[in-house]
Amino acid sequence: MSHDLRADVLRDALAATVWREVAVHDEVGSTNDLLLADPRPWRVVTADHQSSGRGRLDRSWEAPPGTSIALSCTLPLPADQARWGWVPLLVGVAVRRAVAELTGVQLALKWPNDLLALTSEDAEWRKVAGILCTVAGGEAPVVVVGIGLNVHQSADQLPTDVSTSLRECGADVAREDLIECILRELLLIQRQWATSATDDDYRAACITVGQRVRLQTGAERHLTGDAVGVDAAGRLLITAQGQTTAYAAGDVVHVRPTDDAPSSEPEPPAVLSPAGELDPAEFVDAIEARLMGHPRSMRRSEISRASGISQDQTATMWRSLGFARARDDEVFFGEADLEALRRFDGLVQDGLLDRTTGLALARAVGRSTDRMAMWSLQLIADMVSGDRGGVDSDVAQRTAALTVELAERMSPLVDYVWRRNLSVAISRMIADSEPESHIGIVRTVGFADLVNFTQLVRRLSERELAQLVLRFESLASDIVGAHGGAIVKTVGDEVLFTHTAVEGAVDIAFDLRAAAEADDLVPTMRVGMARGRVLARLGDVYGTTVNRASRLTGAAKPGKIMVDQEVMDGLPDGAAVRVRRRKRVDLAGIGATDAFVIERPSQ
Structure with a gap:
């Protein structure tokens, strides 16, 4: 039988079908790339030889001319994105049906969509075809299906020792007949993939289920467990250490018993301790899995599909939360990320927030919790390091393990504090509500500044400097809170606070x-205060009043408190305050201002 790819025979066979454009090439770089450049539905590209074919995980795929099928086509996707996870799996069902019909070869599927074949009854399963599905297009996206099928290769022409060809399985069939049959089966399966009608056909053909497997989800991320099923979204269910997790992506290896020796691949411990025999990457993965509840299992396209939110919107929400953009091919997201995206999107879809406000709220949460996470970790690291100071690998690992153990106990406390602060903020908002609130709220604004901090930075060690900053922030937090004020922010040597009452x-x-005078560690402090309207936005305050308070702080001498006329006017009769000095000061960007140095009456 001739192995030439007969373009006229193929076009005639498809003439009366929905396949509108059938392009047959002698040689191309990649059939998928040709369709991705113009992703319209019902197009077919095939070639006698493909020189730059790519498979899953960006692996190269190439075969000698005239020996294989390099086929790509475009199909409309289900309207329900929740079904998109099944598309590559059901493409595998279609290819299996077509090849089995024409060859009689015994075939099976390996999750997600490799086609395996037996060369004989007592042989091991070997890969005969691979499938790559890529979503493309804009408002009406399609799936570009790429299929590489080994047909006429001899044993010495096969790329690996775990692959085979239809020839090696005893079948001799024309490539154009296979292509026509595959496209016919794809059309049939496409008409059904919006429903679960053929899902069980995949489950029945998938020999991954019931196997011991090794799943690689990234360059250095892998786990070993038992594949126990395929869920309603097409994800592989793997049980490891008593926990079953659904994975939407990853490279699966069926593990032989001899490959599964305990020493070959240590798994994350159920209760974390310093890394020990785990390398740093494995230890970090174990930490993340414990904190998030599940390991990473999805790429960008897969979490978009699972959440029903477009990739652009998921990327925008992810950035708003303050997280780095994940690469398209990186298994980066887990079940907790999916739930978070659904919750944020639900706030908008349910009409509680508009999208702009939702994204702004995401940014507020992201920025606040990022600082809280870094601050918490540093405090725990300082405790773990003790007198040694610094964070070496041992301190880092012990800090990480302890932080994970604390996280579950701390989470309810974080929720409580947020709710309590919401209550306080609501009370302030109600109190501030007045006809002119659109131009700002009235506050007394204060800056407390550590004198000669720059010189201290040069003189102190990093550990001593960290202790100083921590002590200063602790004093400020305790004192401002005790008097019913609010800390807006701290920046090293300075704290900005506000109060509703002068x-x-x-x-x-x-x-x-x-407090600074009584503390041997904290240097002399000076304070500047002003009163007036401020614009409160996303936890910060802005406006001339804030600028005036900042300039007064700079004008105050060490150990002194300088305020403006508005603060003096706002003091109630009989307040325990005396004016030590009144002066006219020229404040940069503001101009001449009446300023008052105040003291307690006994001073």
Whole structure:
């Protein structure tokens, strides 16, 4: 039988079908690439030889001219994105049906969509075909299906020792007949893949289920477990260490018993301890899996499909939360990420928030929790390191393990504190509500600044500097909170606070200065305060009042408290404050301002 690919025979066979364009080439780089450049439905590209074919995980796929099928086609996707996970699996069902019909070869599927064949009854399963599905297009996306099928290769022409060809299985069939039959079966399966009608056909043909498997989800991420099923979204269910997780992507190896020795591939421990025999990458993966509840199992396209949210929208939400963009081919997301995206999108879909506000809220949560995470980790690391100081690999690993153990206990506390702060913020908002609230709210704004901090930075060790900053922030937090004020932010040597009442702000200033004077570690402090309208936005405050308070701080001498006229006017009669000095100061960007240096009456 001639092995030439007869283009006229193929076109005649497809003439009365939905396949509108059938392109047959002698040689191309990649049949998939040709369709991805113009992803319209019902197009077919095939070639006698493909020189730059790619398979899953970007692996190269090439065969000698005239020996294989390099076939790509475009099909409409199901309207329900929740079904997209089944598309590559059901393509495998269609290819298996077509090849079995024409050859009688015994065939099976390996999750997600490799076609395996037996060369004899007592042989092992070997790969005879691979499938790559790529979503493309805009408002009406299609799937570009790429199929590479070994047909006429001899044993010495096969790319690996775990692959085979139809010839090696005893079948001799024309490639154009195979292509026509595959396209016919794809059309039949496409008409059904919007429903679960053929899902069980895949499950029945998939020999991965019931096997011990090794799943690789990234360059250094892998696990070994038992494949126990395929779920309603087409994900492989793997049980490892008593926990079953659904994986939407990954490279699966069926593990022989001799390959599964305990020493060959250590798995994340159920209770984490310092890495020990685990290398750093495995230890970090184990940490993440414990914190998030599940290991990573999805790529960008797969979490988009599972959530029903477009890739652009998922990327925007992900960036708003403050996380780095994942590569398209990287298994980066897990079940917790999926649930988070669904929750944020649900806030918009249910009409609780518009999309702009939802993204702004995501940014607020992301920024706040990022700082909280870094701060928490540093505090725990300082405790773990003790007198040694610094964070070497041992301290880092013990800190990580302890943090994971603390996370579950801390999560309810974090939720409680957020709700309590919401209650306080709501109370302030109600109190601030007035006809002119659109131009800002009235606050007393204060800056407390550590004197000569720059010189201290040069003189102190990193550990001593960290202790100083921590002590300063602790004093500020305790004192501002005790007087009913609010810390807006701390920046190394400076804390910005606000208060609704002038007297409360003045009490904060006096107590901050007194605490610094009584503390051997904290240097002399100076405070500047102003009162007026401020614009409160995303936890920060802006406006002339804030600028005036900052400039007054810079104008104050070490150990002094300087305020503006508005603060003085806002003090109630009988307030325990005396003016030590009144002066006219020229504040940069503001101009001449009446300023007052204040003290307690006994000072």
